[in-house]
Amino acid sequence: MNEPERERERESERRNEPARFAGLELLASSVLLVDALDGVRYANPAAENLLDASLKSLSRQTLAALFSNGGELGALCAQARAHQYADLRQDLALERPGRETLHVHAIASALGEDEVLIELRENVQQLKLDREERFLDQSQANKELIRNLAHEIKNPLGGIRGAAQLLELELPPLHLGELKEYTQVIIKEADRLQTLVDRLLAPHRKPHIVGDVNIHEVCERVRSLVLAEFPHGLAIRRDYDASIPEFRGDMEQLIQTVLNIVHNAAQALASRIALGDAEIVLRTRVARQVTLAKVRYGLALDLHIIDNGPGIAPEIRDRIFYPLVSGRDGGSGLGLTLAHTFVQQHLGMIECESRPGLTDFRILLPLP
Ligand SMILES: Nc1ncnc2c1ncn2[C@@H]1O[C@H](COP(=O)(O)OP(=O)(O)O)[C@@H](O)[C@H]1O
Ligand SMILES: [Mg+2]
Numbered sequence: 001m002n003e004p005e006r007e008r009e010r011e012s013e014r015r016n017e018p019a020r021f022a023g024l025e026l027l028a029s030s031v032l033l034v035d036a037l038d039g040v041r042y043a044n045p046a047a048e049n050l051l052d053a054s055l056k057s058l059s060r061q062t063l064a065a066l067f068s069n070g071g072e073l074g075a076l077c078a079q080a081r082a083h084q085y086a087d088l089r090q091d092l093a094l095e096r097p098g099r100e101t102l103h104v105h106a107i108a109s110a111l112g113e114d115e116v117l118i119e120l121r122e123n124v125q126q127l128k129l130d131r132e133e134r135f136l137d138q139s140q141a142n143k144e145l146i147r148n149l150a151h152e153i154k155n156p157l158g159g160i161r162g163a164a165q166l167l168e169l170e171l172p173p174l175h176l177g178e179l180k181e182y183t184q185v186i187i188k189e190a191d192r193l194q195t196l197v198d199r200l201l202a203p204h205r206k207p208h209i210v211g212d213v214n215i216h217e218v219c220e221r222v223r224s225l226v227l228a229e230f231p232h233g234l235a236i237r238r239d240y241d242a243s244i245p246e247f248r249g250d251m252e253q254l255i256q257t258v259l260n261i262v263h264n265a266a267q268a269l270a271s272r273i274a275l276g277d278a279e280i281v282l283r284t285r286v287a288r289q290v291t292l293a294k295v296r297y298g299l300a301l302d303l304h305i306i307d308n309g310p311g312i313a314p315e316i317r318d319r320i321f322y323p324l325v326s327g328r329d330g331g332s333g334l335g336l337t338l339a340h341t342f343v344q345q346h347l348g349m350i351e352c353e354s355r356p357g358l359t360d361f362r363i364l365l366p367l368p
Contacts, residue, residue, distance in 0.1 A: 029121050036081075036114030038063045038074045050102070050120060067094040073106060077116040080108035091123060103127055129291065132349065136293065139321065139340065146323050150200040153193065161190040199334055200323065208345065213249040215301055216240050219282045222258045226280075230266050233273035239283040244301060247367050253342040258282075258305065260335035261361045265307035267328065268359070272309060281306040290364055292349050299367040300348075304360055312354040320352065 021042055024031045030047035034040055043051070043058045051058065051066065063070035063077070072092055080088050087109040094102040103126035107119040164186040171179045223236045265280050272278035287302040312320060312327070319325045321340045326333035343350045348365035 029119055032058075032118040032120070033111075034063060034077060034116050034118060038070075038077060040066070041115070047120065050104075050122065052099075066096070067102075068097055069093075069095045073108075073118065076106060076108045077118065080110040080116050081114060083110065091126075093126075101130075103130070125291075129294075133294070135321075136344075142322060143337075143341070146200055150197045154197045154201070157190055157194055157197065161187055161194075164190070196332065199332065202338075209250050209252065210248055211251060212246040213251050213254060214246050215244055215254075215284055215303065216242075218251065218254045218258055219284070219303075221255050222262050223282065225259060226262050226266050229263075230273060233276040234266060234269060234278045234280070236262070236280045236282065239281055241284050241286060244284055244286060245299075245367055247301065247365065249346050249365070250342075253345065257339040257342045257363070258303075260339045261305045264335060265305060265309060265359065265361075268309035268312075269307055277308075279308050286367070287364060292347060292364055292366060293344075295347070295366075297366040301363070301365045301367050303363040303365070305363075306358065306360045308357055309359060311356040311359050312352070317354060321350070 021033075021044070024042075024044040027044055028046055030050040031042075031044045032040055032047050033042040039062050040058045040060075043055050048054055048058070058066070063074045067073065072090075073094065076088055076090055076092075087107050089105065089107045092104055092106050094104060096102065102120075103123040104120045105123055107121075109117045109119075111117055164183045168180060168183040168187075171183070219238065219240070223238070227234070227236060262280060262282075266273070266278075269278035269280070281304070283304040283306065285302040285304075287300045288298065290297055290300045292300065316325050316327050321336050322333075323337045324333040325336075340350055343363055343365070346365050348363060350361065350363050352362070353360045
């Protein structure tokens with residue numbers, strides 16, 4: 001083929017491209033077409049979305065310019081070209097300057113001599129692990145901060161309360177009634193802060209009592225506790241997998257964990273309880289091959305606590321496991337923080353999905 005011929009062919013190809021790519025436009029997975037020099041010639045809308053760039057801006061770039069480690073993807077394309085028509089797959093972490101790393105499963109297929117079609121599928125599992133890891137780091141730092149702060153508040157608090165008591169004894173009898181009101185405010189507020197601080201410090205102070213735990217015993221205890229508090233209008237349905245084995249753990253901590261979650265659900269269900277159709281489901285299942293805090297387990301307990309309440313308010317949804325985040329008047333915002341800490345101490349994971357009508361707290365714990 002001489003030069004003008006080649007030029008003509010390219011020209012016609014370009015004109016034909018809309019037809020050639022029509023099917024790719026509708027695909028949910030991201031597709032890039034690169035030429036012999038790894039320059040992007042085409043990107044479907046899903047790819048534009050994934051890379052957060054328009055076709056126009058993409059098509060002026062090479063893989064090496066798009067990703068700081070674009071060489072890896074380039075190498076995959078080179079291999080695809082060398083084998084021609086065979087497709088090659090690889091999990092890649094594509095680094096982008098100033099952006100979140102993209103974890104993708106990449107499939108490269110050669111289309112003739114030099115073009116390569118690259119399919120990119122986001123690796124959601126990896127994304128989740130990354131988020132979880134970042135959250136763990138962050139929550140660890142938060143907890144340390146809170147603990148130190150709590151200690152700093154705790155120390156002078158005793159002094160303040162004691163001084164107020166002494167002051168009360170020294171009040172002139174003539175004004176005792178009105179002045180005592182003030183010292184009582186100091187004492188009561190000091191007590192309230194003391195309780196708060198104790199609760200902040202509590203999870204780290206209690207000894208860990210390890211024994212064989214039957215998760216259904218835990219669920220049953222919580223169920224009867226909550227039903228005693230909400231005897232009418234609330235159904236707590238059990239959906240147990242009886243084959244779940246016992247595991248080593250601290251039963252009291254796990255009861256507290258499940259209780260905090262079920263209790264929140266019951267509180268959120270207030271208006272449905274009044275109507276009489278409030279429901280909480282306790283579901284236990286076995287999960288296989290799960291990764292918890294970077295460790296892979298063959299078996300895990302998969303516990304769901306599901307309610308049909310209004311859902312978690314969107315403004316706090318991302319932060320509910322942080323200390324002092326509450327959506328209720330008079331809430332301490334510590335219930336879920338404690339649950340998170342206890343689950344972590346059992347090497348597990350806790351997460352939540354919520355929309356109006358369905359809130360699902362999920363706890364995963366390693367099983368023997
Ligand atoms: N099942 C649920 N449905 C709706 N909102 C919930 C649910 N569970 C938790 N929440 C929200 O998360 C907040 C934090 O819960 P928590 O840490 O137990 O603190 P507290 O109960 O003291 O407010 C609650 O105040 C509530 O707004
Ligand atoms: Mg609570």
